[in-house]
Amino acid sequence: MARSAAYDGAVRALDAQWSRLLEVLPGLDPAADSRVAGWQVREVEAHLTATTAGLARIIDADALAQADTDIAGWASALPGLADVADADARAGAADLAGAVAAARVALEGADEKRVVQQRTGAHTLFDAVRFRLIEGVVHGLDVGIDPDPIAQRLAVKAVVEILVARAPGHAVELRIPPYTAVQVVEGPRHTRGTPPNVVELGPRAFLDLASGRAQWHDAVRDGQVRASGERADLSAYLPLIS
Secondary structure (H helix, E strand, O other): OOOOHHHHHHHHHHHHHHHHHHHHHHHOOOOOEOOOOOOEHHHHHHHHHHHHHHHHHHHHOOOEOOOOOOHHHHHHHHHHHHHHHHHHHHHOOOOHHHHHHHHHHHHOOOOOOOEEEEOOEEEEHHHHHHHHHHHHHHHHHHOOOOOOHHHHHHHHHHHHHHHHHHOOOOOEEEEEOOOEEEEEOOOOOOOOOOOOOEEEEOHHHHHHHHOOOOOHHHHHHOOOEEEEOOOOOOHHHOOOOO
16 A cells, blocks of 8 residues: 655654653653643643544544545644543543554554544544644643654644644745745735745744744744734734644
């Protein structure tokens, strides 16, 4: 079965991020606070355990005929599942190593176009892998774990897709060096020279804003975001994942 380079890259990045988490998590204090409100390290690991185990489970379940949503739909559905995620994190077991072992086996030979059922809808397996990659990177940062560099790059690019879907247009150029530059927000299209509306920030700052760990105006004030132009305020579209 042929697999796309993009899918293989996402799977390898997810695997590398899992390895990073499994390397560092055992040395952390389970009772230490995380950046997720009300969660300690143990709850973050329990949540990652649940979503990783869920990946293996949905791969092993019967495939669906057709996907009904995508990565933007996944992000839009997350706020409605906040209470469920919190309950799972508080009641679940923090056994990420066991969940990762099962997910790695399930992913071997799995078709990236397979349609799997999640609480957020029917997704392709490719998208489901990217969801776990975003979660692994963001929640790793929540407990102070520097992400695998490739995992961080792909997670940033995937979250940028969500912003493009939420704020389509060409009025603002969003730059996240060295990873990507895209145009977003409705308004006049820029075609040449320096764009009139530019937002530039680093990958970590972008993920913090996208996940609600930082606030737009604070990040601008502190110099983490450089925004110029009357349309260069993205606060109305944030957070993207929460």
